[in-house]
Amino acid sequence: MTERERFIRTMTFDHPDRPPNHELGLWGQTYERWVAEGAPPEALDGSWFDGLDYYGMDRREFLNVNLWMLPPFEYETLEETDRHLVFRDGNGIVHKALKEGTVRGTRPSMDQYLRFAVETPEDFEALKQRYDPADLARYPADYPAIVERLKTREHPVCLCVNCAMGIYSNCRVWMGTENLSLAFYDQPKLVHAMMEFIADFTIAALERALQDVDIDYFNYFEDFAFKTGPLMSPNVFREFMLPHYQR
Secondary structure, three states: OOHHHHHHHHHOOOOOOOOOOOOOOOOHHHHHHHHHOOOOHHHHOOOOOOOOHHHOOOOOEEEOOOOOOOOOOOOEEEEEOOOEEEEEOOOOOEEEEEOOOOEOOEOOOOOEEEEOOOOOHHHHHHHHHHOOOOOHHHOOOOHHHHHHHHOOOOOOEEEEEEEEEOHHHHHHHHHOHHHHHHHHHHOHHHHHHHHHHHHHHHHHHHHHHHHHOOOOEEEEEOOOEEOOEEOOOHHHHHHHHHHHHHO
């Protein structure tokens, strides 16, 4: 049974020989600990998303259509001390990050988010210029060769790199969790406009890929639940998000 057959049978509730073994990757601190405990570094340095032979993972591939801002905001360091760093990232978010304990680019604690790119309808109008679905840079430079190669593949292909941005999660990146939670009630017209735009943009940007490649699945994240429950009510979900999911 090929890896693609195994994946499709699993996802369609058929009978695979075994479930697929797909993993996400390692936190930097985990990597260092495993190496210290004897794991060979060369076995950890490949692509966890695509699958590592050392751990018996099934192969998969991600068709990398870039749905993020193009161009992104320019990275800017705003403040730095021995203990923390304040910076603006490519999404226009201003972070305050603890420097202590950072390993291989990952920190042991979550950043504090100070400001976001969208605070007013005017901010959103300006941000839209970074989301041109027809920008050729959204597709890999060797895209035609990728299309030909995937015609004879034996592994599943996911549309976009793992965890593409969803409707809620884009708005959260633009506004922040707390601001977006309030905006559902205080600025509903703005939230409706943002979510409609995200759906329009995503559909247009991915049309070419869907025409050219037999895609097996699309993996996106929304991340709108906390440890005690969802961050929105079913009514809010049905009003703001469901119509665009259905599109």
